[in-house]
Amino acid sequence: MLASTSAARRLFWPVALLLVLLIGLSLLRGLQPELAGWIGPEQVRLLDRIATASLWLALAWLLVRLLDVLVWSRRARHLPRLLTDLFAALILLTVALVIAARLFQVPLAGILTTSGVAVAVLGFALRDMLASLFAGIALNLERPYRIGDWLEVQPDTVGRVEEVGWLTTRLVTQDGIGLVVPNAQLATRAFRNFDQPMGPWRDHLTVTLGYEVSPARAERILLAAAATVAAIRIEAHRPDARITACGEHGVVWDLRYWVPSYAARVDLRHQLHAAVLHHLYKAGIGPAHRRLDLFHAPMPQRMVEHRTEPDLLLARSDLFGSLPPPELKELAHKARRVRVPAGRPAVRQGEPGSSMFVVLEGVLDVSIEPESGPRRWLREFVPGDMFGEFSLLTGDPRSATVTARTDSLLFEIGKADLMPLMERYPELAERLSGILAYRQADRANGRSEPAEPPPVPVRRTDFLSRIRDFFGLPDDRG
Template sequence: MWAMPRFGVNLTSIVATSAVVTAVIGLSLQSTLGNVIGGIALQVDDSIREGDWIELLDTRTQGQVKKVRWRHTVIETRDWDTLIVPNSQLLGQTIKVLGKREGQPTQHRTWVHFNVDHRYPPGDVIRIVSEALRSSSIPGVAAHPPPDVVCLDLARDGKDSFGLYAVRYFLTDLERDDPTSSAVRERIHAALRRAQIPLALPAQTLFVNHEDQKAERKREKRNARIRAALRGVPLFSQLSDEEIEILADSAKLAPFVAGEVVTRQGAQANWLYVLIHGEVEVRVATDHGDDRKVAVVKAPGFFGEMALLTGAPREATVVALEDIECLRVDKDDFREVLSRRPELAQELSMLLAQRRVELESARDNLDAVSRSRRVQTERKRILEAIREFFAMND
């Protein structure tokens, strides 16, 4: 090296150039080393595993971890996108691991908001929606803890005339967040329609419809449909047009969504359903504790006649096979018809007895004489039950 200056070589520039090169190499390796060290850390402490659903709080991005590599982590989003995140960046921010608790099943609490007219008591709204959500399972919604309903606000500023509510449920399939919330909204909407509680609009929103004649025609068409549905029930074949009109005025539309339990075996529910659209499956509990399918009822059809007229517990569980629409005829609605014509109880008891014995005769292989005797026995029993249920003996 002592000879280099004699040949015109500047040692100072060589040393300076070497330092610069070393610095450049160091800086270029800094990011790579950070990513590699981050990858090692992720794999060693196992804080984020392949299959976990995470949220990057800096960007509010959610996705499922597919691969944890030495330099980067691969995340797939619900929008069918793939994110390649350098490990140094991943560890440089706060990460939320969704639905993960040590020793607990994967489930993430999700909120679904809805508005209801403030004139309806919050207790009633909470009870009606809670019962609808818990009556039968919804795919993707955890059974434990069960969904719950809370009232968040009652329009304190007076600008809006609705109460703000939310359903809180635990999502078990984190990839299907929106479809599951949609199914929950369907349950909410159907339950509120059955209870004749409308979803609310802000007070400033106003719809003006000057087509009164068109609206009247629409109402008449709906009422004609209800009367036709009631007239199609064999149980009501003995009713006059006036009596059908009484039931039509008081009958309630009762929609249910696919998979929802319409009525459950053993329940005390004193009303009859007239199925005007869709199909339902009838199930009975076996001695082994499971349910056995016994029939499918298609529109037009009906079920629950013994509960309506005698107060008997439900003999089967009925589940909607698709989105259905029913008419619900309550005991109090039918009381007015019976009070006007008490002798109708005789005719109804005979119809119920015949219908019941028809179902039993195939099972018990009854001959004509045995069927006739059983019909008379059933008629007397049912007639007495009707009179007692509607207090007609007083």
């Protein structure tokens, strides 16, 4: 009902003007003999041409309004106003040229020549305005955006397209603020359209957590928080969390999720921030804060090559973790640095050996060559891992080949380095024999990492005898 009323109101004035002109033209032609005797035949013919021209212009106006009411307004997506105005201007210009040529016998060549000179002068004076005009025409033909699309025309400046005019595009931000952008700017600079192509698009939320939070735990908490926001649980578009940087204040996480539309972005970001803070609070974790370390003494060297680094690694191991700090430093001081280029083996399977290695830098691959069959890869060693302890403590040949995948730095501990400690601490042999027995049992069960010690160690006495024989220690069982 409202649409019908609006259409009738828009057609009223063109139809009324057309009727008035028709009646006036009929009266003029009916009274033409009387008017010719009163004002002269030339003036009567001029009035007739003017009335006829007005009638044709009224018909053109009515045609433009009919197109607006019956065609343009009934499309699913309204055409930009610039296109409809251009079409209306084309109709009116065509009618005006026909009137000039047919009724007033004006040569079109002269009109076009004169208008060409005028256009050149005006074009030079209004070049910026004309650039926006033609940019608007190009944008409407290319249609990189439509009415209702959300555009980011500048960083952090986003608005919904409300109207595409002759010279400018008008947008409204989410705060209800109008934004007018020249068409020339949109045609010559990049902008982001959040609605083309149609469908959900991915947004990001950045969270910085401390280094004490492990990557697996941080990812688990962030994804659990995202799972509680129903609006971002879009089919085939699952949220994910990725580490983007390890900065001075902590680990920077990027929580990526999909939103159905830009209009919902602010509310979704609020919900997701609240969910992340809630889950971090429940987990006893807070976002990392800016920190400043103050020392009243010279800063210690923070280098891998520092002499205290090997003894820290040895202190974390189950082999030497029970040794007093002075003994650990002594053992670390005797250790030799060994550099292994990429592709070179650190040890070979079957070779004799009497030393073990601690990985400080690089990655190494562990492989074995069975009696029958091809070489088989077992695992990799990374910084902090140790290998060769069986050869160090028992003198057994190397049980596998360890090859450097990248240039690596190792610390080698030999029999001569460990001998003084074994002599000073006889109980160390018993502890080491138990650890070797546990590791041997794990290997037999197919596990590459030590598991919980079994209640009854396997072959512990055998390892203890072999360690004592290899290092020449007395047997105190008698």
